[in-house]
Amino acid sequence: MIETLFTYKEEPKTNATIIAIDVLRAGSVIITALFNGAKLVKITNSIKKAREMKKDGFIICGERNTTKIKGFDKGNSPLEYFDVKGKKIVLTTSNGTKVVEKASKISSKILIGSFLNLDFLIDYVKNDENIVLWCAGNNGNVSFEDTLFAGAFLEKLKKENRNDLSDSSIISLNFWKQTGLKFEGEHAKKLISMGFKDDVEFCKRISVYNVIPVYLNGAFYEVRTC
Ligand code: MLT
16 A cells, blocks of 8 residues: 655554655755765754764754754755765754654654655665655645655556555645646745745756665665666
8 A cells, every 4th residue: 555644743554664755855955965975864853962963973954944053054955965975964854854753663664755866766665565655744734845746756656557545645646647846835935935946946856866865773874776
């Protein structure tokens, strides 16, 4: 069964591979950082914990209300993650990191999906029996762009003869088919109004990074596909 969850507040029904989705922007940041050679990306919900990790050699990164946290090295723009080769990153964000923390208590296989790694991700999971597309959402509400990505993923997975979709997955798929690659949700609009139009355009690119972030002992590491 392939199930879609629309916000971090929901819970999966099956024991499954979990694909954590936060298109704008945490998921796209993690993929970009690992593609550019970051050693690992650790996830935390706590600004305090992230700050404490500075002494252990981490670069401390993240946002609240889309803005870089005071005293942090980087914010949550994927465009800031081109110069991270060999670096250990700790990331805290408003929605994306919540899904990962919840998922880590439920599944031993947690991956990150966004438009940036879409086709590579399909290849990586197409034979997994149960898959949960877990959208971070937007502050507890459905996110336009996360749902769109779930639909784009499902359209491609169906071409691999997967038709075992939950009702929530059928809804995502139809939303994608009707809408196409348009980022018109509340969060995209907010980011554009705050000067992050380039981030929104960056996160729309399909299958440009052959990296699957895989979660292991509290951090994401890259699996690079050919
Ligand atoms: C989040 O995790 O809530 C988002 O990535 C927020 C953002 O766009 O900075």
